[in-house]
Each structure stands twice: as structure tokens, then as C-alpha cells.
Amino acid sequence: MSDVVQNGMPGGDARHPHALEKTADRTPDRGAPVLEVDGLVVEHRNRRTGEVFRAVDHVSLRIAAGESVAVVGESGSGKTTLAMAATGLGTRGEGDIRLLGHSLSSVGRKQLRRLRPEAQVVFQDPHGSLDPRQSVRSGLRELRSLQPERTSWIEDTALLERVRLEPSILDRYPHQLSGGQAQRVCIARALLMRPRLIVADEPTSGLDVSVQADVLALLKEIRATTGAALLMISHDLAVVRSVCDVVHVMYHGRVVESGPCETVFARPQNDYTRELLAAMPGARWRSRQ
Amino acid sequence: MTRVSQLELDLKPAEAPRRSKRTSAFWLAVPIAVVAVAVFVLPLTGLLPAAGQDLNATRQPPGFLSGGSWSHPLGTDKLGQDLLTQFIEAGRLTIMIGLVGAVVAIGPGTLLGLLAGYFRGWVDRVISVLIDAQLALPFILVALAIIANRGSSLPVLFLVLALTGWAVCARVTRSATLAIRERQFVLGLRAAGASELRIVFRHILPNLGGTIVALGTLQVGTAILIESALSFLGLGVVPPMNSWGSLLAAGQDELSTAWWIAFFPGFAVTVLVLLVNLLGDAMLTHYDPRKRRR
Amino acid sequence: MKTSPVPPANNVAPPLTKAGMPAVPGGANPAAKNGRSRRAGALRRAAARIAALLASLLIALSMAFMLGRLSGDPTTTILGPMATPEQREALRHELGLDRPLLVQYLDYLKGVFTGDLGQSLQFYQSNTSMIMDRLPFTLQLVAAGMALAILVGVPLGVLAARREGTWWDRAASTVALLGQSVPVFWFGMMLVVLFAVNLGWLPAGQSGTPAHLVLPALTMSVYPMAQIARLTRASMSEALAEPYIDAAKARGILGRRVVWRHAFKNAMMPILTIVVLQTGILLSGAVAVEYVYSWPGLGQLALQAIQFRDFPLVQAIVVFGALVFVLLNLLVDVIHSIVDPRVR
Numbered sequence: 001m002s003d004v005v006q007n008g009m010p011g012g013d014a015r016h017p018h019a020l021e022k023t024a025d026r027t028p029d030r031g032a033p034v035l036e037v038d039g040l041v042v043e044h045r046n047r048r049t050g051e052v053f054r055a056v057d058h059v060s061l062r063i064a065a066g067e068s069v070a071v072v073g074e075s076g077s078g079k080t081t082l083a084m085a086a087t088g089l090g091t092r093g094e095g096d097i098r099l100l101g102h103s104l105s106s107v108g109r110k111q112l113r114r115l116r117p118e119a120q121v122v123f124q125d126p127h128g129s130l131d132p133r134q135s136v137r138s139g140l141r142e143l144r145s146l147q148p149e150r151t152s153w154i155e156d157t158a159l160l161e162r163v164r165l166e167p168s169i170l171d172r173y174p175h176q177l178s179g180g181q182a183q184r185v186c187i188a189r190a191l192l193m194r195p196r197l198i199v200a201d202e203p204t205s206g207l208d209v210s211v212q213a214d215v216l217a218l219l220k221e222i223r224a225t226t227g228a229a230l231l232m233i234s235h236d237l238a239v240v241r242s243v244c245d246v247v248h249v250m251y252h253g254r255v256v257e258s259g260p261c262e263t264v265f266a267r268p269q270n271d272y273t274r275e276l277l278a279a280m281p282g283a284r285w286r287s288r289q
Numbered sequence: 290m291t292r293v294s295q296l297e298l299d300l301k302p303a304e305a306p307r308r309s310k311r312t313s314a315f316w317l318a319v320p321i322a323v324v325a326v327a328v329f330v331l332p333l334t335g336l337l338p339a340a341g342q343d344l345n346a347t348r349q350p351p352g353f354l355s356g357g358s359w360s361h362p363l364g365t366d367k368l369g370q371d372l373l374t375q376f377i378e379a380g381r382l383t384i385m386i387g388l389v390g391a392v393v394a395i396g397p398g399t400l401l402g403l404l405a406g407y408f409r410g411w412v413d414r415v416i417s418v419l420i421d422a423q424l425a426l427p428f429i430l431v432a433l434a435i436i437a438n439r440g441s442s443l444p445v446l447f448l449v450l451a452l453t454g455w456a457v458c459a460r461v462t463r464s465a466t467l468a469i470r471e472r473q474f475v476l477g478l479r480a481a482g483a484s485e486l487r488i489v490f491r492h493i494l495p496n497l498g499g500t501i502v503a504l505g506t507l508q509v510g511t512a513i514l515i516e517s518a519l520s521f522l523g524l525g526v527v528p529p530m531n532s533w534g535s536l537l538a539a540g541q542d543e544l545s546t547a548w549w550i551a552f553f554p555g556f557a558v559t560v561l562v563l564l565v566n567l568l569g570d571a572m573l574t575h576y577d578p579r580k581r582r583r
Numbered sequence: 584m585k586t587s588p589v590p591p592a593n594n595v596a597p598p599l600t601k602a603g604m605p606a607v608p609g610g611a612n613p614a615a616k617n618g619r620s621r622r623a624g625a626l627r628r629a630a631a632r633i634a635a636l637l638a639s640l641l642i643a644l645s646m647a648f649m650l651g652r653l654s655g656d657p658t659t660t661i662l663g664p665m666a667t668p669e670q671r672e673a674l675r676h677e678l679g680l681d682r683p684l685l686v687q688y689l690d691y692l693k694g695v696f697t698g699d700l701g702q703s704l705q706f707y708q709s710n711t712s713m714i715m716d717r718l719p720f721t722l723q724l725v726a727a728g729m730a731l732a733i734l735v736g737v738p739l740g741v742l743a744a745r746r747e748g749t750w751w752d753r754a755a756s757t758v759a760l761l762g763q764s765v766p767v768f769w770f771g772m773m774l775v776v777l778f779a780v781n782l783g784w785l786p787a788g789q790s791g792t793p794a795h796l797v798l799p800a801l802t803m804s805v806y807p808m809a810q811i812a813r814l815t816r817a818s819m820s821e822a823l824a825e826p827y828i829d830a831a832k833a834r835g836i837l838g839r840r841v842v843w844r845h846a847f848k849n850a851m852m853p854i855l856t857i858v859v860l861q862t863g864i865l866l867s868g869a870v871a872v873e874y875v876y877s878w879p880g881l882g883q884l885a886l887q888a889i890q891f892r893d894f895p896l897v898q899a900i901v902v903f904g905a906l907v908f909v910l911l912n913l914l915v916d917v918i919h920s921i922v923d924p925r926v927r
Binding site for chain 2: 635647761
Binding site: 119124142 | 472473474476477478479480481482483484491492495496498
């Protein structure tokens, strides 16, 4: 893995080619790694009992630009902890995480703040990811003031158009938005930052079934047009199958099986993966076809 | 019978209590406003009996009691001074002390609670120990000791109110902050490169606004009660200034001969603090962040 | 938060794993790997709690010390403004005030832990013995007041909780809030006017016979009664909303038995906590009530000390109050661990 770093990113510092590029829509530039996770271990300590719980146990994965990778597993398997650690938002844990070649454990606080916008997260609960006291417009304005250079590429109305929202929504507050609308606003906010990596943590499971497909299609389209890598966290195999190329199956903090989506779903090697597939709604119907 | 009423309770629509909370908050604000207007505007109208001694009319009962006259609606004290005029004037100072006393307690209390709840770690540990220490001290005695040291004056009174009130505010703000900092929009802002201070003061604080206003309202009541107790003991507001508490102190020696001197100021404190507490309670339930997770 | 169709699996075997399935390599149960035993966790928590209490006690003691130091020159209080500098110097030496501050502080801490709280400037007596002389009177008052508060407050709170949302609830809650809004000393004064001055049924002040205790205890009970009632209502209505109560309701057995034996048992802990802590506050904080009734307790002693600027005595009473409060806090924790099996 280390040779990849040297080949792909000389020096691995702020002069990284991606960091300088400013065009809005980039052609997918497959191959250059965006996120590399090496032997990550994250432990949580229960404050009450003092017990240590290993949420992520020696996990390694890598995502290249334009690639779409899924991490699946039941709740409590450590997927979200992995995603938070990988974006530098949660407990960092042990092991190496490199975002665009910068090792998160070695960059300083200021650098980390500059690096963070490269990875944007779309959360499960769209209403919880918007400040209830902020209208959509003032939220976007704040993002622009935080990252003036990064966000100047598009106007508010055009941005909303890309996530298929009416401009009239700009003056609404989160509680005046439906779940689907709120999630689109979240995606728009992520998109505004022109991230290299979009982490979608169960982006559809808080939504009505009728809007789930729309949101997924939107994520897919954004990945295709911006060339950003997509890391999808989900327990829903149908979602993963429709969006992702590569899948990692997590169980109790460990990756028990990895591979291209089609291979894993068609010929699961691990028993747990098989169980997951069997538990999928409509699995029996599909297998009969 | 119990079962029927329980069942009825269960069948009530969930929205009902919330709506009644809102209207009740409004109806509570009205009498409070009336009191404030009466105390601040009445003296300007010139309708009140003139201040000043009248040794021919000492210890007169209120107008509605036998032996009283309506020229002194609330009666007179041992020097024949009109009690209504004193009462209104003292009310002004009492309300002012209540408001300022709440602000000086809420300010530092909110700030420390916010920092402890948001940053956790050693900041939280230090502030929490300070809160516990403050709450472990018998606050009345601390107040008395400070006043005995520094003498009775308004700044010392505010210092006492700040010292005795900040810890509770800090504790409530801390737990409310703990609830909000886990919400995902905080992570989202961090991912956008927002600084911690920006998140705390531009996002967490506004979201605590309702809770803080509710806390402040309750603190107004507490401040008025502490002030009246201290003034009653002769350690708060001292002559020539008057608050409802110091009027009470003046009335204590006259209990057997002129009970009304002490009655009205104490009654006014009770009613005002009750209204303020009802309002604060209603707001606190309404704004509790743990009850509105989404 | 609705996350997934699979319920969270912490230490429970995940529903997707079946008996025949081979264990995942090395990751059978991560919690057991580094997890310590429950007992060790409980000990750790107890130690942390005691450390926190001691830390706050130390800060409280230091604050009391500073209050004593900041009070200016006690020699003026004792000798009057006309004393010569030599006289003052001699007195300062005698009182030990010419030593370095740190030495005085350590000496003071040593005194606190050996039960020596210094000497009163006003009475030329040991502060500890004076506090102990007055304590029985205050204890008597607090015990009677607290008993009354519990006897009225708990049923009031239960009544409000059982009829949540009705006029009964509103009336009981308002009475409770009224108890927290009334200046207690004023309430005491009005009791005196009514029962002592006008009706002549009870004595207005001093102590001695049980009749003397009635009005002060009644006055004393108002605030804790209100607190107990409000807390009882809150924790009872929470307990009554628990699923097991619903289950009882569904089986049609929601009567007195369920309310008292199940719900109240669960609501008891917070009530007990507030009773103990409130006792601690009253023990040192009954100044105004004792003043109204000329009750010869600790509060009166504190007031006397302050009026004569007798700072060693003020400081001693503050320290005593803090000690009592911290000890009662500890008591609450001990009761918690005995009553609640989950903490043990």
C-alpha cells in the first residue's frame, strides 16, 4: 500500500494535485486513491462500566477517485465508527488513515480543518444534520463564508437545481422541509464543497420508501458527474447493489468479506454474508429467477 | 373508576397538552406585564398619595378595613407614611434586582455550562468540580459572610446573586449542551471546516436560546426570593432604599399592632414569584432539547 | 432513531448468527476481549465519585478560608479603633495571623479534620462546642419540618401523577409551586399573626414545649414539601409510563397496589435523594425561619456572628455546613448502591 502512495502522490502534502484543481465537474479520474485505511482499530470505553468495546478491529480498505465502495453490516457492526474515523470526525483510533495521501494522525489541527472539506458526510437523519435555527439560505451562506474559494463555483439556485429542489426552498427552516427535501438539502450542502469523497451513512433509511430511490439516483448521478468517490454505509443490500462497485461486509468490527459487488452477491464466501443475503427482502423471489 | 379515567387519558390526542402549554405561557405573561406596568407607570401618573410623614395618621389600616381611609389605600406605617407609595416604589427596585440578578447568574453560568458540555475532557471536569463545590457550600451562609465582609450595597447583592445562581444554570446548560452536541449537524459543520468556537457560539448557543430564557425566568424568581430574605435580615437593600423584602423587615416589629405592613409586600413577592415560576416551568418543558430530538 | 431492521446487538448474540455458523475469525465477542468485570467498574466509579466529593469539599473549605481571610483586620473588631499598633501586633501574634498564609491554611485544614474549628472572637469559646450546643435545636426543627414535608409532599405528588393532566393535577402542582414561591419567613410571620396574635392558640417564639415547635416546623416544611411534591410527581409519572405499568393496566390491575408497590418503589430513590440533600441545606440554611421565631439554633448563631463580625465563627459554621452537605451526599450514594441493584 505504501508504494501506491509514493507513486500516486509525491510527497503527500498540500501540493497534492487534487487540492489545486478547481473545475466543477471533473472527469472521473480512476485510480488515484482518495481514502486509504490501514489496520484501523477503534475502541469505545463505556463510561459507566469501564468496559472496552472494540468497534472497529483491524480494518483496511481503499477507495480511488470515482469509485463507489460500500460497507455493509448490521447495526452495531462498527460501520459508522469506521466512517467517522475515516473522515477525521470521530475517534481516530489506532492505525493509519490517509485522506488524499495526508495521514490524519500526522497533520496538525489547522491542516486537518483545511483537509476536512474534501470529505463530506450525508447522514441518516436529514433533519438532525441541519441546524434547526438556520434557514437553508443562511446555512449555505455560512458554508460559503467558511470556504469561499471552494464554494464559488455555483449559485444557490443552480445548486438546488442539481439536487432537484425549487429555489423557493431557500427561505425555509429544516422543520418546514419533508424528509426527502431535507436530505436533498444535505446532499446539496455536501456537493457545494466539491468534495473528493462523499460518505453516505445510511442516507435513505430515515426516508419514506417512495423517495429512497430518488435520493439514491441523485447520489449516483453526482458521483458520475463530479468524479468524487463514494463511501456508502448501509445495512440494506438492495441499496448497495444498485449504487456500488465494491463491497466490504463488516461483522463485529471486522471485515469478513470484500470484493466486487457482483461477485460477493453472486457467490458469497462467508457464512455471515450468506445470512445477510438470505435476510434480504425478496431474496427468495430473486433466487428463483 | 380509576381505570376509566386512565383510559380517557390514554385516548387523549398527544397534541393537546403542548398547545395548552403555549397558551398558558401567554396567559402567564399578561399578569406579569400588568404588575410591571403598574409598578413602573403608576408613579408617573401622580395618582399615588404623596410620600412623607404624617404623625397624626400612624399605623392606619388599609381602606377596605374598618378604621381605614381610602386616602391611604394600603394604610400607613408607624411614621404615618403611605404604604401604597412605598409598596410601588419598592416593587420597582425588587423587579429591577430580580432581572439584573438573573442576568448576572445566567451569564457566567451559561458560558461555563456551554464550555463544559461542548468540550468535555478536562474543561468539563474542572467546571463540574467547581459546580459541585459551589453547591456544597451552604449558600445562605456564604451570602451572609460576603455581605458581612463587604457591607450591604447593590453591587454586593448582585455578586451574591451571581455566586449563588451560576452553578444551577451551568449544570442545566451543560446537560442541554451534551444533548445538542451529539446531533449530526455539528459533525456536518466540522466537516465543512467550521471552528469549534464558531460551532459553540453560532450554532449550539442559539439552539439553547429557549432553555436559557426559561432558566433566566426561573432565576428571576429565585433572585427575588433571595433578595427579600436578605433584605428581611437587614443584609440586602437597606434604607433609604426600599424593596419588598425591606418593607417586610420594617413590618416585623409591628406584627401584633399593624399586620398589614408586612402582609402586602410578602403577598406581592409570592404572587410575582409564582407567576414567574409558572412561566419559566412552561417554557422549560417547551424548550427541553431532550424532548425534541428531531 | 430508526436504523435497521436488525436490533442492536451489544452483548447479545446477533439474531442473524445461527448456532451452526462458524465464528468469525478472532472476533467472536469483542466486548469480552478487553472488558473488565462489572465489579471492577463499580469500584472505579465509587472511587471517582468519592474523589470528586473530596475535591469539591477541598474547594469549599478553601473558599471558606478565603472568606475568613478577606474579612479585613480582626484586631480592629476586637480591640476597637483606638488600640495602638503595638497592641494590634501582639494580638495578631497571639491569634497566629502573623504566620505565612500557607501555614495558616494548612493549620486550618488540620483543624477541620480534627474537629477544631477555631475560637470565636465574640464569645471566647471553641466554635465547635458552640455549634454542638446549638445543633440539637436546629436538628429538632429540621426533623419535624422534614417529617411534615414528606407526609404532605409525597401524597400530593402521587395524587398529581396518578391524575396527570386533570384539574387535580393542576391544583396539586400549583400548590407545590406556590410553596416554592412564597418567602418562607413571610409565611411564618403570617402564621404568627393568625395563630399567635389573633387566635392566641400557639406561642409566637422561643423554644421549649412541643407547642413551641408547631409553627416553626410548619414554616420550615413549606419549601421542602413543595420540592418533594414536584419531584414525586415527576418521577411517579415517569414510572407510571413504563411498559410494565402498561402491562399491568392491560391486565386490569392498575389499582393502589400497582401504584404503590411498583411505581412508587421505582420513584422512591429520587425522593430519598432530595430529602437527604434538602436536610443538609436546611441544617445550615434555616437562618430566616429561626430569626422569625427567635429559635436558638445554628441560624441564629450565624446571624449573631455576622452582626458582630465574628469571622472565625462565621467561617466555622460555613465549614460545618459544607462538611454536613458532603457527608449527606456520600450517604445518598451509599443508599443508591444498596437500593439499586444495577449500581452494585
